[in-house]
Amino acid sequence: MTEATTQPDRDDVAGVGPQSAMPVGDSVGIICGGGSFPAAVASAVVRSGRRPVMFGIRGWADTAIVEHYAHHWIALGQLGRFVRLAAAEHCQDVLLIGTLLRPPLRHIRLDWQTLRAMPRIVRHFRGGDDRLLSGVVELLEEHGLRVIGVKDVAPQITMPSGVLGRHQPSARDRADIALAFELIATLGPFDVGQAAIIADNHVLAIEAAEGTDNLLARIAALREQSRVTTPRGVGVLVKAPKPAQDRRFDLPAIGPQTVAGVARAGLAGIAVAAGETIVADAAAAIEAADRARIFLVGVGQERRR
Amino acid sequence: MTEATTQPDRDDVAGVGPQSAMPVGDSVGIICGGGSFPAAVASAVVRSGRRPVMFGIRGWADTAIVEHYAHHWIALGQLGRFVRLAAAEHCQDVLLIGTLLRPPLRHIRLDWQTLRAMPRIVRHFRGGDDRLLSGVVELLEEHGLRVIGVKDVAPQITMPSGVLGRHQPSARDRADIALAFELIATLGPFDVGQAAIIADNHVLAIEAAEGTDNLLARIAALREQSRVTTPRGVGVLVKAPKPAQDRRFDLPAIGPQTVAGVARAGLAGIAVAAGETIVADAAAAIEAADRARIFLVGVGQERRR
Structure with a gap:
C-alpha cells in the first residue's frame, strides 16, 4: 500500500513569481481549531498580501470562518490527507491556530500516514500539550512543510x-x-x-x-x-x-x-x-x-x- | 489602658497533679474553624487522656462540635479575650484546626490586644495563608501559649x-x-x-x-x-x-x-x-x-x- 501522490511540481509554483498580487506560492495553510482566532489570523494574512487556505478541523473549527476563504475540512489524524491537500494548494507554510482540546480518541480518524506515525504520536500524547504539539510539528516538517507562527505572518495581532x-x-x-x-x-x-x-x-x-x-x-x-x-x-x-x-x-x-x-x-x-x-x-x-x-x-x- | 488580668496562679494548676485522670493542667485549647476535623481532634485528645477546651470561631465552627465539650465562643480578632480565657481554662497548649478561609474584614472584631498587633497582622495578611498563620502563631506564643500540632496530640488521626x-x-x-x-x-x-x-x-x-x-x-x-x-x-x-x-x-x-x-x-x-x-x-x-x-x-x- 502506497500513498497516492498528488504533489505538484514545485517549479510550476515558483514560476508564478513572487511579485504578483496573490501568488499561489505565497499561500499559507491555516489549520483551524475552534474559536475566533483563525478569523483574526486569516484576515491578517490577507492584509499582508498572502493567500490563506483554511484547513478546518472537523468538530472544532467554526464553519463560517473556514468557509469564508479557500478551504478544506480535515479530521484529526488525517496526516496523509492534509499533506496532499497542502501540496495541491501550494501551501508550503502552514500555521496551527485555535482551540484544540486534547481530543477524545473516538474523534480521531486515522489514515495511513498517521498510522505509521502512531507509536510516536502516542508517546507525545502522554505528555502535556507542549509535547503533543511539538510531535505534530515534527511530523509536518518531515513531510516538507514549514510550520510558521502567528508572529511570522501576522505580528500586528x-x-x-x-x-x-x-x-x-x-x-x-x-x-x-x-x-x-x-x-x-x-x-x-x-x-x-x-x-x-x-x-x-x-x-x-x-x-x-x-x-x-x-x-x-x-x-x-x-x-x-x-x-x-x-x-x-x-x-x-x-x-x-x-x-x-x-x-x-x-x-x-x-x-x-x-x-x-x-x-x-x-x-x-x-x-x-x-x-x-x-x-x-x-x-x-x-x-x-x-x-x-x-x-x-x-x-x-x-x-x- | 491595661488588660484586666484573669490569669490564675500557675502553682494552683500544677497542684492538681499530673497523675489525675483529667488534670486541668493537661487541658488543650482547640481553636475551632469549620468542618468536622475539630471533632476528630477533640475526640483524639480525650482518648489521649487530656481535656479539650473548645474555642469556637463564631461564623466558622460547628455549634454541635464545639458545645459537645467545655467551650467558649470567640470572634476573629479577639486576641486579648482568647488569651484571658485560655489562661482561665489552664490551656497552655493550644491547637488550631478546621477551615478558616481568609475572612472578609467585616467579620473581624478587634479587641485591644489585637489592635496593638494590627500593623503586624496587616503585614501578614497581605501574604499567602502560611504567612498569615505564622503571624497568628507568633502572637499567641508571645502571650505565653504553646502552639502545638495535631501530630503532637493526636498522631493516630x-x-x-x-x-x-x-x-x-x-x-x-x-x-x-x-x-x-x-x-x-x-x-x-x-x-x-x-x-x-x-x-x-x-x-x-x-x-x-x-x-x-x-x-x-x-x-x-x-x-x-x-x-x-x-x-x-x-x-x-x-x-x-x-x-x-x-x-x-x-x-x-x-x-x-x-x-x-x-x-x-x-x-x-x-x-x-x-x-x-x-x-x-x-x-x-x-x-x-x-x-x-x-x-x-x-x-x-x-x-x-
Whole structure:
C-alpha cells in the first residue's frame, strides 16, 4: 500500500513569481481549531498580501470562518490527507491556530500516514500539550512543510509592549504581575499553567485543563461564596507562554471575552507577554476594558524576570 | 489602658497533679474553624487522656462540635479575650484546626490586644495563608501559649505510610504521584497549591483558593464537557503540605467526602503525605474507597523526592 501522490511540481509554483498580487506560492495553510482566532489570523494574512487556505478541523473549527476563504475540512489524524491537500494548494507554510482540546480518541480518524506515525504520536500524547504539539510539528516538517507562527505572518495581532487603553496598573498591580510571571515560569517544566490570578500578593488561581474563561468564572463564583475576599478592583490575570512552549503555535490569547471575564471576577486588569500573546478583536477588547475600568498591559521579556 | 488580668496562679494548676485522670493542667485549647476535623481532634485528645477546651470561631465552627465539650465562643480578632480565657481554662497548649478561609474584614472584631498587633497582622495578611498563620502563631506564643500540632496530640488521626484499603496504585499511578509531589514542592515559594490532579503525566488541575472539593468538582465538570478526556480510572489526587508550611496547623486533610469527589472526578486514587495529612473518619473513608475501587496511599517524606 502506497500513498497516492498528488504533489505538484514545485517549479510550476515558483514560476508564478513572487511579485504578483496573490501568488499561489505565497499561500499559507491555516489549520483551524475552534474559536475566533483563525478569523483574526486569516484576515491578517490577507492584509499582508498572502493567500490563506483554511484547513478546518472537523468538530472544532467554526464553519463560517473556514468557509469564508479557500478551504478544506480535515479530521484529526488525517496526516496523509492534509499533506496532499497542502501540496495541491501550494501551501508550503502552514500555521496551527485555535482551540484544540486534547481530543477524545473516538474523534480521531486515522489514515495511513498517521498510522505509521502512531507509536510516536502516542508517546507525545502522554505528555502535556507542549509535547503533543511539538510531535505534530515534527511530523509536518518531515513531510516538507514549514510550520510558521502567528508572529511570522501576522505580528500586528500580537500584544504590543506597554499599556493599551485608558487605565494603568498600580504599583500593587505591578508587584502582582511580576509574581505571576515568575509563577508561570516556575511551572514551565510541568507543561502547565499559561495563566494565573494573583491579588495583593496572594495566588488565587492557576490554570491547568480548565482554560482561562473557566479560571475567571471560578474567581467570580468564589467571590460570591466569600471564599475570595480581596476587594473588587484588586488582582490581575496574567497570561504568558510556558517557558518551553514552541512560540510558533498555541500562543496565549486574549480578547473582549477575556475582558468581560476579568470584569466579572472583579480584578483590576490583564497583563500578558508582549509579542507572544494574540489579541483578538483588539479594538473591541480595548473599548470593553476602558468601559470596565480594567487595564491591559503587554510586558516585554526583559521586564518579566 | 491595661488588660484586666484573669490569669490564675500557675502553682494552683500544677497542684492538681499530673497523675489525675483529667488534670486541668493537661487541658488543650482547640481553636475551632469549620468542618468536622475539630471533632476528630477533640475526640483524639480525650482518648489521649487530656481535656479539650473548645474555642469556637463564631461564623466558622460547628455549634454541635464545639458545645459537645467545655467551650467558649470567640470572634476573629479577639486576641486579648482568647488569651484571658485560655489562661482561665489552664490551656497552655493550644491547637488550631478546621477551615478558616481568609475572612472578609467585616467579620473581624478587634479587641485591644489585637489592635496593638494590627500593623503586624496587616503585614501578614497581605501574604499567602502560611504567612498569615505564622503571624497568628507568633502572637499567641508571645502571650505565653504553646502552639502545638495535631501530630503532637493526636498522631493516630494522621495518614500512615502505605496503602489503606483494598486497592493499589498502578505503576502509572505511582509516576503521576511522584510528579504531583514534585509540582507541589515547586510551588512552595508561592505559598499556594496543597493539591494537584495529574492523569497519565498530564497536569489537570492545581489547587489555589478553591479548595479540594471544588478542585475535584471541576474535573468532573470538565470531563462532562469533554475537556478532560483521559479514561475514567486514570489519574490521581495528591495532597501535601506546602514545603514552607508550619506543620503545627493547617495540615492537608482528607475524608469520606474527598473519596466521593475523587470517584465523581473519575480518578484512580488519592495519595497524601504520610504523617502530615489528617484522615477524618478513616473507617468510612476506607470503606468508601474500597467500594469505589479507589486507592488511598500515604507516601513517606523519603519517597516524595
